[in-house]
Amino acid sequence: MKFRLFPQERAGLSILAQMAQQLVLGVHTLSEIFGAPLREYPALTAQIREREAESTELHYALLTHMRTSFISPLPREDIYALSRILHEAMETLDGAAELLAVYKIERIPLRASDQLEVIARQAELTVNAMNSLDDLDGLEDYWLEILRLAKRAERTHLVFSAELLQEHKPSTYVRHRDFANHLVEVTRGFRLLATRVGSIIVKES
Known part of the structure; x- marks a missing residue:
């Protein structure tokens, strides 16, 4: 199933990896919020908002690339779906940070840290996966x-x-429930992304 791509053909995959990296950075900042005093919440949530804005720009850049590229390493609908899921996960992560600031939630429960640990691992694995979409095996x-x-x-x-x-x-x-729901929705976004990758593996095998 291995195949070789020219650098320009990998541009779309590179953008997907960059989008996944925005999630890694966002998770890192959210972990800082967990240990920060309330007065630092606004500045830290602004950082995550910047990550979400960058994800949006990358998403649109990918759409432009797909419209102007003659060769695509994967079906365009699959690349678009992966980009959309990554962007929505970043929006949900941003929403979780906003809830902490708006609701002024302090003393973050231990379970939230457990959830963030899972999200961090999912994000790291996803960066590697998006960089490896030209080797589905x-x-x-x-x-x-x-x-x-x-x-x-x-x-x-x-x-x-x-x-x-x-x-x-x-x-x-x-x-607290609203915040907890946002965290689990991020993990569900990664599950949806992985399921889409699984469907690509099956189709392309």
Whole structure:
């Protein structure tokens, strides 16, 4: 299944990898928020907003590239789908940071850190995967590992939600629940991305 691409043919894959890297950077900044005092939230959330803006620009750059490129290493609809999923995951991560700032959530629960650890690992694996889309034989392990991490995230989310309900008053619970939901949605985005990669592997095999 291996095939060779000229550098210009890899431009779309490079953009996908750059989009995944924005998620890595966003996760790093969100982890800083977890340990920061409330007064630093606005500046840190602004950094994640910049990552989301960069992701948007990359997404549009990929669309332009696909319209003007005669040769595509993968079906255009697959490349577009991967770009869209990456962008939506970045938007959701940005939304999680915004919720922390708007709701003024301090004392981040340990379960949130567990979720962010999963997201960080998914993001790192995804950067490598997007850089390797011209060698689909090597991506099956990525596909399976992302799905395994997503299952772990779902279990953590269930426990997280139950603990929030037990430990907080209704108004506080709603704020934390919204944040927890955003975190798990990011992991679901990576699962959707990996599933799409899996479908590409099956189609191209």
